[in-house]
Amino acid sequence: MSTRKLAMLLLMISPLVPHSQAEIKHIEMRVEGMT
C-alpha cells in the first residue's frame, strides 16, 4: 500500500478511534449570593 493510501486510511478511521487524552470535561459550581 502506498504511503498516500495509508495516510488516507488513517485519516478516515481516526474519528472512530476513542479519544485517549486526559482532560477535565466539565465543571459545575453551586453558588450563593448571586444576583
Add this chain to the structure above:
Amino acid sequence: MKQHLRRQSGVQKVEVSLLDGKVDVTPKEDGAINPAGLLKATYDSGVSVAELDMTARGKIVKDAAGGLVFQVAPNRAFALVSSDLSKGLETLAGSTTWVTIRGQLYKKPAGKKKPEASPPLKLLILEVPSKE
C-alpha cells in the same frame, strides 16, 4: 461573575442559572483549565461557592507517599479522598486504564463564611461512569 470566569485560562463556555444558583463551565480542549483558579475567580467576583464538582478523564497513579492521585493532565493531578469508590480504583494505579470520574473538589465548610486561603483541592469520588 460570568465575564470574570470566562477570562480564566482554559474556559470555553460559562452558563449561569440564577434560579438554582448553578454555574456550568465547559473547558477548552487545551487542558489549561484550573479548578482552583475558577474557585478563586468566583470568590473574587463577590459570589460564595457552596460546592464545586468536576467530571474528568484521566489515570490513577500513586504519589510519593503512596496515596491515590487522579492525573487529568501531565501537570495537573488531584489527590483522592479515601472512600469505598477510591479503594475500588486502587488496582488501577499505574495501569494504562483511562478512568472517567465525577467528583466533588470543594464543599464550603459548614459555619464558615469565607474559605481558607488556597485550600488544597482533594477529589471526593461521587461516580465512576467509565473505565477503558
